Amino acid sequence: QKEVEQDPGPLSVPEGAIVSLNCTYSNSAFQYFMWYRQYSRKGPELLMYTYSSGNKEDGRFTAQVDKSSKYISLFIRDSQPSDSATYLCAMSMYSGGGADGLTFGKGTHLIIQP
Amino acid sequence: DAGITQSPRHKVTETGTPVTLRCHQTENHRYMYWYRQDPGHGLRLIHYSYGVKDTDKGEVSDGYSVSRSKTEDFLLTLESATSSQTSVYFCAISENGGRAGGTGELFFGEGSRLTVL
Numbered sequence: 001q002k003e004v005e006q007d008p009g010p011l012s013v014p015e016g017a018i019v020s021l022n023c024t025y026s027n028s029a030f031q032y033f034m035w036y037r038q039y040s041r042k043g044p045e046l047l048m049y050t051y052s053s054g055n056k057e058d059g060r061f062t063a064q065v066d067k068s069s070k071y072i073s074l075f076i077r078d079s080q081p082s083d084s085a086t087y088l089c090a091m092s093m094y095s096g097g098g099a100d101g102l103t104f105g106k107g108t109h110l111i112i113q114p
Numbered sequence: 115d116a117g118i119t120q121s122p123r124h125k126v127t128e129t130g131t132p133v134t135l136r137c138h139q140t141e142n143h144r145y146m147y148w149y150r151q152d153p154g155h156g157l158r159l160i161h162y163s164y165g166v167k168d169t170d171k172g173e174v175s176d177g178y179s180v181s182r183s184k185t186e187d188f189l190l191t192l193e194s195a196t197s198s199q200t201s202v203y204f205c206a207i208s209e210n211g212g213r214a215g216g217t218g219e220l221f222f223g224e225g226s227r228l229t230v231l
Contacts, residue, residue, distance in 0.1 A: 008154075036220075043118075043204050043222030044157070088157065102220075106156035 006105030
């Protein structure tokens, strides 16, 4: 069993829809959870960073962590064609950032249809 | 945008030839990383550096070596390239790493696409 599982998609939704992206994980020691967004032929960029269970909101984006179920989600409200990208979840046991103990999901390719 | 420059951005080479990819940063960040990204595998850490001349192996280090003689430069070398090393290579940097404390953010370069024939 992989430490982090993420459906690769593609996930195609119409503009304006609410998008739900998810990851499951097996290592209960993960405490820090991140979502990176990667546009085609670009490097990933950090979108959201959360600690432990709960929700965090930033504009149209909400990150949700349920440690009891080992399940994290990213919701995008009022989705726009510019949101079309690959979304990678990442998680770590450590607060320090960097790549020490950082595990990435394989990414979900999201397409927002105009 | 974080000041990270990767070179070359595209390279085609033949099996058995040596290849060096360069990552240059202008942020003075201590930590630098090399990842490869492949369909079905996602991002995998090859090597990383936590200071000048201080490097360590990542998840998929076999067939790769690195060097860091200056804070701003991190080189990835494939001594004898193989077709399995065809991939997109990303350099990343971070201000802190591991348990040192920080925001948890990696800044990535734009990638170097390597094809080994």
